[in-house]
Amino acid sequence: MTTTRTKRVSxxxxxxxxxxSISLVSxxxxxxxxxxxxxxxxxxxxxxxxxxxxxxxxxxxxxxxSGRTYTIGFIIPDLEAPYFAKLSGIIEREASVRGYSIMMGxxxxxxxxxxxxxxxxxxxxxxxxxxxxNHGSRDEIERVASEGVPIIMVDRRYDGADIATVTLDNRKxxxxxxxxxxxxxxxxxxxxxxxxxxxxxxxxxxxYLEAIAENGLAPEVFSADYYNRRDGIGRWIAASMSGxxxxxxxxxxxxxxxxxxxxELTGAGYSIPGDVAVISFDxxxxxxxxNVPISYIEQPHDRFAEAAVEMLLKAVNEKEELTADKSxxxxxxxxxxxxxxxxx
Amino acid sequence: MTTTRTKRVSxxxxxxxxxxSISLVSxxxxxxxxxxxxxxxxxxxxxxxxxxxxxxxxxxxxxxxSGRTYTIGFIIPDLEAPYFAKLSGIIEREASVRGYSIMMGxxxxxxxxxxxxxxxxxxxxxxxxxxxxNHGSRDEIERVASEGVPIIMVDRRYDGADIATVTLDNRKxxxxxxxxxxxxxxxxxxxxxxxxxxxxxxxxxxxYLEAIAENGLAPEVFSADYYNRRDGIGRWIAASMSGxxxxxxxxxxxxxxxxxxxxELTGAGYSIPGDVAVISFDxxxxxxxxNVPISYIEQPHDRFAEAAVEMLLKAVNEKEELTADKSxxxxxxxxxxxxxxxxx
DNA sequence: CTGAAAGCGCTTACAG
DNA sequence: CTGAAAGCGCTTACAG
Numbered sequence: 083m084t085t086t087r088t089k090r091v092s093x094x095x096x097x098x099x100x101x102x103s104i105s106l107v108s109x110x111x112x113x114x115x116x117x118x119x120x121x122x123x124x125x126x127x128x129x130x131x132x133x134x135x136x137x138x139x140x141x142x143x144x145x146x147x148s149g150r151t152y153t154i155g156f157i158i159p160d161l162e163a164p165y166f167a168k169l170s171g172i173i174e175r176e177a178s179v180r181g182y183s184i185m186m187g188x189x190x191x192x193x194x195x196x197x198x199x200x201x202x203x204x205x206x207x208x209x210x211x212x213x214x215x216n217h218g219s220r221d222e223i224e225r226v227a228s229e230g231v232p233i234i235m236v237d238r239r240y241d242g243a244d245i246a247t248v249t250l251d252n253r254k255x256x257x258x259x260x261x262x263x264x265x266x267x268x269x270x271x272x273x274x275x276x277x278x279x280x281x282x283x284x285x286x287x288x289x290y291l292e293a294i295a296e297n298g299l300a301p302e303v304f305s306a307d308y309y310n311r312r313d314g315i316g317r318w319i320a321a322s323m324s325g326x327x328x329x330x331x332x333x334x335x336x337x338x339x340x341x342x343x344x345x346e347l348t349g350a351g352y353s354i355p356g357d358v359a360v361i362s363f364d365x366x367x368x369x370x371x372x373n374v375p376i377s378y379i380e381q382p383h384d385r386f387a388e389a390a391v392e393m394l395l396k397a398v399n400e401k402e403e404l405t406a407d408k409s410x411x412x413x414x415x416x417x418x419x420x421x422x423x424x425x426x
Numbered sequence: 427m428t429t430t431r432t433k434r435v436s437x438x439x440x441x442x443x444x445x446x447s448i449s450l451v452s453x454x455x456x457x458x459x460x461x462x463x464x465x466x467x468x469x470x471x472x473x474x475x476x477x478x479x480x481x482x483x484x485x486x487x488x489x490x491x492s493g494r495t496y497t498i499g500f501i502i503p504d505l506e507a508p509y510f511a512k513l514s515g516i517i518e519r520e521a522s523v524r525g526y527s528i529m530m531g532x533x534x535x536x537x538x539x540x541x542x543x544x545x546x547x548x549x550x551x552x553x554x555x556x557x558x559x560n561h562g563s564r565d566e567i568e569r570v571a572s573e574g575v576p577i578i579m580v581d582r583r584y585d586g587a588d589i590a591t592v593t594l595d596n597r598k599x600x601x602x603x604x605x606x607x608x609x610x611x612x613x614x615x616x617x618x619x620x621x622x623x624x625x626x627x628x629x630x631x632x633x634y635l636e637a638i639a640e641n642g643l644a645p646e647v648f649s650a651d652y653y654n655r656r657d658g659i660g661r662w663i664a665a666s667m668s669g670x671x672x673x674x675x676x677x678x679x680x681x682x683x684x685x686x687x688x689x690e691l692t693g694a695g696y697s698i699p700g701d702v703a704v705i706s707f708d709x710x711x712x713x714x715x716x717n718v719p720i721s722y723i724e725q726p727h728d729r730f731a732e733a734a735v736e737m738l739l740k741a742v743n744e745k746e747e748l749t750a751d752k753s754x755x756x757x758x759x760x761x762x763x764x765x766x767x768x769x770x
Numbered sequence: 771c772t773g774a775a776a777g778c779g780c781t782t783a784c785a786g
Numbered sequence: 787c788t789g790a791a792a793g794c795g796c797t798t799a800c801a802g
Contacts, residue, residue, distance in 0.1 A: 090548075092795055103773045108797060119771055141549045142489045143795035146778050151486060153529075153550070161518060164711075167511030174505060174532055178539075183546055185497075185527055188518055195522075202527055204434075205485045206497070344715060367508075368712040371688060436779055447789045452781060463787055487779035490794050 091135045100124070100131050107132075111139070145207060154394065155203035156186045157196070157213040165337060165364050165381075166214070169237070172387035173212060180395060182209070191278070191308065193218040200226060210394045214238050217279035227404070232397040234404050236390045237381070238282050246404035248389045248412060252282045255379050255414040256289030259333060259361055262416060264297050267425040268331035268359055272302040272322065274315060274343060275335040286335045286363065302329075311339060316346040323352055330358060331422065337364035337378070344372060360421040374420035385412045435479045443475050444468070451476075455483070489551060498738065499547035500530045501540070501557040509681060509708050509725075510558070513581070516731035517556060524739060526553075535622070535652065537562035544570060554738045558582050561623035571748070576741040578748050580734045581725070582626050590748035592733045592756060596626045599723050599758040600633030603677060603705055606760060608641050611769040612675035612703060616646040616666065618659060618687060619679040630679045630707065646673070655683060660690040667696055674702060675766065681708035681722070688716060704765040718764035729756045 093107040100107065102124060109118045110128040145151040154177050158166045174184045185206055187199030196219040203211060210232035215223050220240050227233045227245055239247040263271050273290045275283055287303055294301040304322070306314040322329060334340035340362035347354060354360050354374055361377040362369070369376035389410050397404045437451040444451065446468060453462045454472040489495040498521050502510045518528045529550060531543030540563040547555060554576035559567050564584050571577045571589055583591040607615050617634045619627055631647055638645040648666075650658040666673060678684035684706035691698060698704050698718055705721040706713070713720035733754050741748045 090795095094795075104796080105773060105798080106771090109772095112797085121771060124771090138545055138549045140490075140551065140795050142486055142495060142551045143778090144797080145486045146484075146490050146780085146794090147796045147798090149778075161515035162512050164508065164511070167508070167514075168506050170511075171505035171532065174530060175534075178531065178542070178546070183529055183531065183550065185529055186514075186518060187522065187527065188515060190519075198522070201482055202522070205482045206527065207484065207486045341711060341715060348717070367685065368715040371685060371712040372715050373692070373717045434779095438779075448780080449782080449789060450787090453788095456781085465787060468787090484779050487794090488781080490778090490796090491780045491782090493794075 090140065091137050092140065093137075096128060096131050096135060096137060099135070100128050102128065111137070149207070150209055151207045152182050153185050153206065153208045154182050154391070155206070155208035155211040155213075156184050157199055157203070157211065157215055158186065158188050159191050159214060159216065161186065161188050163338060164366055165383075168383045169214075169387055172384050173391055176387050176391040180391070182391075182395070189216055189219070191216055197222060204231070210234075210398045212236055212390045212394055217281075232394055232402075232404050234390055234394050234397070236386055238280060239409075241281050244406045246393065246406060246408040246410075248386055248393070248410050249282060250381050250414050251411050252285035253289035253292070255363070255416070256286040256333070256335075257293045258289075258414075259379050259416055260290050260293035261297075262418065263331045263333070263359065263361065263422065264293065264299070266359075266418075266422060268422075269299060270327065270329045271299065271331045271333060272304065272329040273333045273335065274304050274306065274318075274339050276306045276308045276311060276339060278308060283335055290333055302327075306339065312342045312346065315339065315342045316349075319343065319346045319352075320350060323347075323350065323357065328358075330425070332358055332360050334360070334362035337362055337366035337369070340364075340376065340378075341366060341368055344368075344376070355421050355423055355425075359423070359425070361416075361418075372421075377419045377422040378417055380415045380417060382412060382415070434484065435481050436484065437481075440472060440475050440479060440481060443479070444472050446472065455481075493551070494553055495551045496526050497529050497550065497552045498526050498735070499550070499552035499555040499557075500528050501543055501547070501555065501559055502530065502532050503535050503558060503560065505530065505532050507682060508710055509727075512727045513558075513731055516728050517735055520731050520735040524735070526735075526739070533560055533563070535560055541566060548575070554578075554742045556580055556734045556738055561625075576738055576746075576748050578734055578738050578741075580730055582624060583753075585625050588750045590737065590750060590752040590754075592730055592737070592754050593626060594725050594758050595755050596629035597633035597636070599707070599760070600630040600677070600679075601637045602633075602758075603723050603760055604634050604637035605641075606762065607675045607677070607703065607705065607766065608637065608643070610703075610762075610766060612766075613643060614671065614673045615643065615675045615677060616648065616673040617677045617679065618648050618650065618662075618683050620650045620652045620655060620683060622652060627679055634677060646671075650683065656686045656690065659683065659686045660693075663687065663690045663696075664694060667691075667694065667701065672702075674769070676702055676704050678704070678706035681706055681710035681713070684708075684720065684722075685710060685712055688712075688720070699765050699767055699769075703767070703769070705760075705762075716765075721763045721766040722761055724759045724761060726756060726759070 093104050097104040097107045107128055110125045115125045177184050189196040196216050200222050213235055214237045235247040239249055291301050304318045363379045365380045437448050441448040441451045451472055454469045459469045521528050533540040540560050544566050558581045579591040583593055635645050648662045707723045709724045
């Protein structure tokens with residue numbers, strides 16, 4: 083394997099071998115034979131030679147010339163979070179089916195890294211962007227949109243921004259989950275969330291508060307620090323579960339919070355649902371593995387991914403603007419399982 | 427937001443505004459002022475104007491001209507598998523720190539899709555490839571390598587292929603895990619794997635068989651069909667656990683197999699470790715959540731990712747070949763926890 | 771039906 | 787110290 087980097091074959095090479103001009107090769111290889119009325123035998127010869135030479139088009143050159151890279155940028159907080167890993171996987175598949183590839187950039191919820199990712203995607207000339215950006219990236223995301231790069235937000239949204247989104251009706255989902263707990267007989271329902279300023283998380287809290295208020299109950303929301311979740315949740319659980327105002331049910335606003343919560347609860351000797359019922363946003367494989375199946379509010383990844391890719395590519399191809407009025411809401415579904423039995 | 431797609435600013439725009447040639451702009455913006463002895467005031471002016479105009483270099487043009495795209499291709503079986511999600515996340519971060527972006531393609535363990543991904547990455551002109559390819563993609567991977575595209579395999583390897591790898595010593599890890607079980611008093615240890623032809627999985631089975639043979643015990647390996655894991659494992663567990671040759675410990679060759687196994691075991695009413703001890707390859711969040719912590723053999727994702735990115739970029743920059751002798755072995759670590767107590 | 775030529779944005783010898 | 791020009795591989799009017 084002492085092969086030196088062999089030059090890739092170009093349309094020029096094919097043209098030479100076929101004894102025609104590069105224009106003809108380009109026409110044929112792009113399926114424009116008919117349009118340009120290229121001679122049939124010539125077209126066949128070109129196709130055959132291209133195959134023989136294992137021609138792979140240089141998308142970089144194509145991209146420079148045509149301004150289209152057939153690449154979609156995807157901005158996520160964290161590829162390691164199961165929720166986003168799943169979403170990324172499906173988006174990648176949906177895109178690849180349509181001939182697009184994905185360039186991924188994760189922000190780690192850091193605004194600085196988000197800036198870097200955005201600039202990187204712009205420099206790479208992606209045709210469009212699907213983003214689940216930080217709260218603090220609003221200005222930059224809006225600037226990208228105003229510069230005419232098609233962009234669509236997924237999972238997250240900015241209050242009042244004129245950008246199309248694909249989201250759950252988070253307020254309603256949390257409202258329904260809370261009402262469901264109340265119907266099942268729970269009366270002291272507390273919510274666990276994390277500080278972030280993220281609108282969609284705020285929507286969930288709003289839905290919870292609304293349901294609690296409507297039913298004349300007392301709300302309590304614990305906000306963990308994102309980077310010290312486990313500790314914060316652990317301390318809060320210790321205090322809360324042993325205090326006079328012990329909750330009978332917990333609503334977690336994200337699966338990662340719930341996983342931490344379950345570990346802390348069981349670690350402190352509390353049983354689910356014996357001591358406290360548990361329901362969480364997002365689906366997480368661990369919810370099936372726990373000794374009682376954890377109830378959850380599902381965000382259908384596949385529908386998010388499909389909608390986002392489809393809408394984005396439509397905008398790219400038809401030069402539409404992805405304004406807020408194009409936004410789509412995906413239906414959630416609540417799975418009531420062993421962690422939230424009916425009580426009396 | 428009725429902005430039409432505004433043209434991006436190019437070095438030509440900057441040159442015009444600065445009243446100089448594009449060469450100068452190129453020199454300055456690429457930090458070659460000194461090298462080309464560009465006038466100091468001019469250099470400053472160019473830098474300032476570039477910032478004012480929010481210049482973002484067109485990497486597509488750069489890529490066409492220089493043949494370098496500052497993009498790494500990453501081929502994985504499945505982004506949704508926690509193990510690869512984690513690995514991808516770290517690789518992306520490592521690459522981005524070094525100014526590279528990642529173009530990801532998942533194969534779903536399908537050779538056809540793998541072909542598509544490889545061609546896509548080649549057409550995009552990635553500077554190098556990190557791959558955890560299918561068993562069946564060997565020829566294509568070797569061809570890519572022989573064409574001079576730097577490529578390194580991670581997690582997986584091909585028997586006797588002259589391609590650098592970053593892997594665990596899988597045989598040794600399985601050997602040690604099996605010996606550990608034997609030391610803890612287990613005598614009827616069975617292994618659960620899946621059919622794939624993948625060398626690294628085969629290595630694990632070899633290590634298991636070696637340890638069993640050395641200790642004069644009887645081996646049994648169950649091979650599930652990858653796409654019907656849960657069912658297959660469930661049926662095998664039902665038969666195996668109720669038969670005369672009931673295992674006292676199970677070694678799972680991958681976390682996904684173990685998760686399925688645990689669900690099937692508990693579903694069938696067996697307790698861990700009461701009825702059977704369990705240890706698995708890979709770390710999985712669910713292993714912490716189960717009512718007894720599951721023992722596992724850790725593959726350190728971060729060290730895999732760092733080694734792969736570093737070696738690949740070194741090869742890219744120094745035009746080295748990534749031959750098999752450059753391969754690196756990452757140390758595993760076994761966590762013995764509640765699912766494998768000492769028994770007598 | 772086919773080819774020569776311009777140009778996408780950039781880098782880099784080559785002149786001066 | 788600075789600029790004009792070629793060329794990366796491709797597409798696409800424009801001629802013929």
